[in-house]
Amino acid sequence: MHTPLCDELGIEFPIFAFTHCRDVVVAVSKAGGFGVLGAVGFTPEQLEVELNWIDEHIGDHPYGVDIVIPNKYEGMDSDLSAEELTKMLQSMVPQETLEFGRKLLTDHGVPLPEGDDNALQLLGWTEATATPQVDVALQHPKVTLIANALGTPPADMIEHIHESGRKVAALCGSPYQARKHADAGVDIIIAQGGEGGGHCGEVGSIVLWPQVVKEVAPIPVLAAGGIGSGQQIAAALALGAQGAWSGSQWLMVEEAENTAVQQAAYANATSRDTVRSRSFTGKPCRMLRNDWTEAWEKEGNPEPLGMPLQYMVSGMAVAATHKYPDDSIDVAFNPVGQVVGQLTKVEKTSAVIERWVQEYLDATGTLERLNDAANA
Amino acid sequence: MHTPLCDELGIEFPIFAFTHCRDVVVAVSKAGGFGVLGAVGFTPEQLEVELNWIDEHIGDHPYGVDIVIPNKYEGMDSDLSAEELTKMLQSMVPQETLEFGRKLLTDHGVPLPEGDDNALQLLGWTEATATPQVDVALQHPKVTLIANALGTPPADMIEHIHESGRKVAALCGSPYQARKHADAGVDIIIAQGGEGGGHCGEVGSIVLWPQVVKEVAPIPVLAAGGIGSGQQIAAALALGAQGAWSGSQWLMVEEAENTAVQQAAYANATSRDTVRSRSFTGKPCRMLRNDWTEAWEKEGNPEPLGMPLQYMVSGMAVAATHKYPDDSIDVAFNPVGQVVGQLTKVEKTSAVIERWVQEYLDATGTLERLNDAANA
Structure with a gap:
């Protein structure tokens, strides 16, 4: 499953793991994937603590930070x-x-x-609070990707991130939103089908992914919404995605902070x-x-x-x-x-990555054998 | 994409096309797929006319008939x-x-x-009206599959169809329904995600398909809901399906009766x-x-x-x-x-089948090259 995007980001597998737990970020990146820390809920000071901890434990691996900037709120004064x-x-x-x-x-x-x-819970849900988070993240050299979970990031923020040599990713639920991201200069489009956890549209992944791939080509697309196995990653790559973005799975790993209940x-x-x-x-x-x-x-x-x-x-x-x-x-x-x-x-994070890679190889191996038999 | 199910049914490609147009049934089966005529709305006499026409035009190819038998209506006397x-x-x-x-x-x-x-429009939506349709269908030797679009077919109907040497397929929207189908003796399970046209559940295809495959293995599963390209068929087969069931595409072929509007x-x-x-x-x-x-x-x-x-x-x-x-x-x-x-x-039916096959080969070829590069 090693795609060109893996080389661009210096990772082995195009498995992007969204999580609020720093331990999971570290475990995913160390296992060859790409951990992404959800910054919502952290003050800039708290975020700094989390990123320092990650830097100390992640070795030479890169990781990302996910922020939430809704496009605009009606009648809201940004000052x-x-x-x-x-x-x-x-x-x-x-x-x-x-x-x-x-x-x-x-x-x-x-x-x-x-x-x-x-x-307090509002923190991180407006441009006023997300901008300082981005500034904190950009102080950490191993943060090589800033993702926005809601809407197209503001033009000046994209420019700011690009100037610091990092990439920008953004989630979308339709080809229309994907086009807006692409036109704004977003580097990686995350197409999330209606199956996905968190904010999502109504169009299912199997339909959405190829439409977004076609809309923004050659910009790389990550498939989101329904990723929880190597077979699902194989499906995503068959539909033209360059990788998979996942969230739900990382609630069910030993490194997650979620309680047993x-x-x-x-x-x-x-x-x-x-x-x-x-x-x-x-x-x-x-x-x-x-x-x-x-x-x-x-x-x-x-x-x-x-x-x-x-x-x-x-x-x-x-x-x-x-x-x-x-x-x-x-x-x-x-x-x-x-x-x-x-x-x-509940599995170990590294075991999940290993399982997904093996499942991916099994699934693509089955497809290869079908083609070989048809050609025999 | 030639799977074991193709050999069982004597077809080249596991592309199942649901349509109300006899011309499309013929064109799909002649192109190497498997046409399935939706019988809802036809009286037994009308259905007989349609199937005779198909028999005359389809050559030696097999085809199927789709009926609708809701499990039961509350308070309804079946006599x-x-x-x-x-x-x-x-x-x-x-x-x-x-x-x-x-x-x-x-x-x-x-x-x-x-x-x-x-x-009149109720015809075909109850067991009382669907049973004569099945009886008509079974008089036609090239009809090798009876599909039920809603619920598990009644036990005596499954037995009746099996005795005549034909297979039974049934649609489902959850692993729970798939299990009921399997236990009733259904031969082919059609797992339709929430993306699908017609009656559908809420679970998206990318999540539903592998769950149903796992639930009923080794019974073959057809993937439905979001099938409109060879890439989507490749995704379905990567997720363990043995073929794809499609409907929407066949509204947009030259052979369909749909008007230009x-x-x-x-x-x-x-x-x-x-x-x-x-x-x-x-x-x-x-x-x-x-x-x-x-x-x-x-x-x-x-x-x-x-x-x-x-x-x-x-x-x-x-x-x-x-x-x-x-x-x-x-x-x-x-x-x-x-x-x-x-x-x-609007395309010719044969052109759609050819396109899907080529797209499938392109998609699986890309996956093969990725694996080859990773192993190099």
């Missing part, structure tokens, strides 16, 4: 500080919606967070147990279905607000997820893709 | 005749829902059908222009989004009834689709998958 922004947003949330969210938590016996915990929830879930819900971020985002997501779907209950307003309500559930991960599982934010249905056990 | 059943169902439709459907048609300038046109609607649609809607059959079914599907989604309007009740209302729109295909396009039933986004022109 506001993070604090001012938060205050403004909080004032826009209907009291009824806020109370509904609070009641969902307390009904499940989950303590409400104190103080500004909700607001969380990992059991993933292990027990089938592919039909995820839902595209607006109940956490305000935009359709795939996650485990639970009492929180169901409550926001129910007729008569408040509808989720838009992004970023909904975060002013769901932030308390996310905070609870972090503080009381096991007790809050039924109202927690558990973003994961449909591929969760094939994740049944 | 009722088709006429009694229709009358009973019609009496259960709320007048408000029926009037809403009628108004949608007349608001679009589409004449309401006369007499029992609505009821219908084909233009498909050619202009992107992959985001389809919707999983209950507005025609009562079950989630993927089709082109239009004024009919949108109206049934709108808050305040009647909600679609269940299957088969909704058909007592939508039958008039389906009848109009047949009688006035061009004038009714905005309220017509246009089942198609997300793959419609890559269908931009």
